[in-house]
Amino acid sequence: MLLLTCPVCTISADEHAFTCGGDAHVTRPQSLDPSYVSPERLGEYLNLVPSARGWCREQWLCHGCNSWFVLLRHSETNEIASAYRIGDAPPALPEGAA
Amino acid sequence: MTRRYSFLSIMREALRNHRGWKPAWRKADLRDRYDVVVIGGGGHGLATAYYLAAEFGITNVCVIEKDWIGGGNTGRNTTIIRSNYLQPESMALYGLAHKLYENLTQELGFNVLFSGRGLVSLAQTRHELDQLTRIADANRHFGIDSWLIPPQEIRKHVPMLAEDSRSRYPILGALYQPRGGTARHDAVAWGYARGASQLGVDIVENCAVTHLVSEGDKVVGVATTKGTVLAGTVAVTAASASAEITASAGVRLPLRAQTLQALVSEPIKPVLDVVVMAGAVHGYVSQSDKGELVIGGGTDSQIDHSRRGAPPRIEESAAAMVELFPSFARLKMMRQWAGTVDMTSDRSPIIGPAGPANLWLNCGWGTGGFKAIPGSGYVFAASLANGRPHPIAAPFGIDRFQDGRVIDEDAAAAVAH
Numbered sequence: 224m225l226l227l228t229c230p231v232c233t234i235s236a237d238e239h240a241f242t243c244g245g246d247a248h249v250t251r252p253q254s255l256d257p258s259y260v261s262p263e264r265l266g267e268y269l270n271l272v273p274s275a276r277g278w279c280r281e282q283w284l285c286h287g288c289n290s291w292f293v294l295l296r297h298s299e300t301n302e303i304a305s306a307y308r309i310g311d312a313p314p315a316l317p318e319g320a321a
Numbered sequence: 322m323t324r325r326y327s328f329l330s331i332m333r334e335a336l337r338n339h340r341g342w343k344p345a346w347r348k349a350d351l352r353d354r355y356d357v358v359v360i361g362g363g364g365h366g367l368a369t370a371y372y373l374a375a376e377f378g379i380t381n382v383c384v385i386e387k388d389w390i391g392g393g394n395t396g397r398n399t400t401i402i403r404s405n406y407l408q409p410e411s412m413a414l415y416g417l418a419h420k421l422y423e424n425l426t427q428e429l430g431f432n433v434l435f436s437g438r439g440l441v442s443l444a445q446t447r448h449e450l451d452q453l454t455r456i457a458d459a460n461r462h463f464g465i466d467s468w469l470i471p472p473q474e475i476r477k478h479v480p481m482l483a484e485d486s487r488s489r490y491p492i493l494g495a496l497y498q499p500r501g502g503t504a505r506h507d508a509v510a511w512g513y514a515r516g517a518s519q520l521g522v523d524i525v526e527n528c529a530v531t532h533l534v535s536e537g538d539k540v541v542g543v544a545t546t547k548g549t550v551l552a553g554t555v556a557v558t559a560a561s562a563s564a565e566i567t568a569s570a571g572v573r574l575p576l577r578a579q580t581l582q583a584l585v586s587e588p589i590k591p592v593l594d595v596v597v598m599a600g601a602v603h604g605y606v607s608q609s610d611k612g613e614l615v616i617g618g619g620t621d622s623q624i625d626h627s628r629r630g631a632p633p634r635i636e637e638s639a640a641a642m643v644e645l646f647p648s649f650a651r652l653k654m655m656r657q658w659a660g661t662v663d664m665t666s667d668r669s670p671i672i673g674p675a676g677p678a679n680l681w682l683n684c685g686w687g688t689g690g691f692k693a694i695p696g697s698g699y700v701f702a703a704s705l706a707n708g709r710p711h712p713i714a715a716p717f718g719i720d721r722f723q724d725g726r727v728i729d730e731d732a733a734a735a736v737a738h
Contacts, residue, residue, distance in 0.1 A: 224631040224632055224633070225631070238631065238633055239633055242622075243621075243622040243623040244622075245622075262723065263723070266722060266723040269666070269722070270575035270666060270722040270723075271573050271574075271575055272575070272577055273624070274561075274564060274576055274577050274578045274624050275564065275565065275624075276565070276626045279623070279624050281623055281624070296623070298578070298623075298624045298625055298626050298627075299626045299627055300627065301625070301627055301629075
């Protein structure tokens with residue numbers, strides 16, 4: 224079971240108190256001119272999500288303070304490296320990570 | 322040497338102290354080259370190899386499996402078989418699989434314990450009733466034998482259901498498929514492995530693929546922990562491991578790897594002789610021949626390859642069971658396990674060419690692959706043998722995501738099963 228600490232309100236709780244909201248740091252292709260964003264690029268944005276074994280940066284919702292934050296977690300060992308606020312510079316991967 | 326299972330062979334072997342039985346499949350050594358290399362020795366890969374040999378005469382085939390065959394999702398599912406999906410493309414594919422399952426024991430000469438005991442998918446909200454009504458109409462239109470039944474008929478099939486007066490979610494109706502049911506999941510893998518092996522297919526276990534070998538934009542072989550093998554065609558049936566394999570040929574797959582858990586209760590006397598699915602409370606259950614209740618629920622939402630799972634989803638599944646069957650609250654749960662499901666955005670599989678020449682995909686079955694194994698194996702083998710997608714497989718190509726031609730089965734796959 225994941226034990227998370229919210230970086231916004233600092234409560235520590237198990238995953239019952241949080242909800243996973245998908246991948247962090249994903250930028251939707253933006254343009255005022257729809258012909259500028261190719262179907263391939265839009266298709267990639269919609270369908271190709273990071274899903275590999277290894278370190279994942281995900282958005283999680285804290286039920287305590289209702290804020291979203293980013294979790295850096297390993298998808299195979301479920302080790303948690305850090306949790307940081309959205310908008311903060313993403314911390315580096317742990318030492319020795321691929 | 323005894324290969325066939327029959328009354329006579331059992332009698333003969335009994336007289337010889339059962340010393341003549343051969344292993345059900347050969348543990349082959351990896352050769353240098355095959356016409357077809359199938360990566361992933363689960364139900365889909367083994368069924369593909371079997372039909373390549375049995376239906377299309379292609380026997381120079383190898384199935385490469387990184388652990389033991391059927392040890393992935395084929396050995397971890399809750400064994401539900403049904404074909405009452407929403408979209409016609411799905412009904413064609415799962416309908417074929419369902420028909421093949423009904424005769425699979427005879428086809429393979431290996432008892433897969435198929436039990437078409439009936440499947441009841443409950444509607445416990447007005448929205449769910451509308452949804453199941455729509456699916457029932459689609460089923461009737463396409464020719465899948467599945468229809469809505471009212472509460473009094475549901476209670477004849479499932480007498481242990483809670484009284485409505487006690488329920489937070491009363492039973493409003495159900496989608497009923499009388500031919501739906503279960504099979505022994507391991508036996509499906511073993512039966513296909515035995516059939517394929519007897520026809521000359523090599524099955525190599527404990528052999529992991531490290532990368533695909535390409536020449537230009539053609540895939541020509543597979544590098545493994547037991548050496549490199551050349552292949553005329555490479556077929557990837559590796560579920561959540563597919564993405565890292567195809568990445569080595571520059572192909573990215575639209576799959577999310579998530580954890581799905583299941584659990585079994587202590588064995589009890591027969592209390593449930595149909596499969597029950599309940600989307601609103603998010604759980605599903607059947608009773609095995611040993612008397613255990615086999616229970617499943619929803620997936621975790623984060624990316625996870627650990628195959629471990631954690632209490633939150635188990636608590637949800639248990640809560641669903643207690644809502645439906647209050648008497649089950651007193652049962653002890655014996656065992657819990659998890660697998661990694663490869664989820665697509667439309668809850669439909671990916672079957673077809675991958676892009677580079679000679680590379681084919683059959684993955685993305687997510688939470689619902691077991692029921693499709695014979696149909697998937699058959700149409701995939703036909704596609705590989707003929708060099709073009711079988712008509713039933715064709716709509717499931719990977720291009721559909723780019724083109725927006727998704728085959729949306731989120732409703733019919735409502736509960737992860």
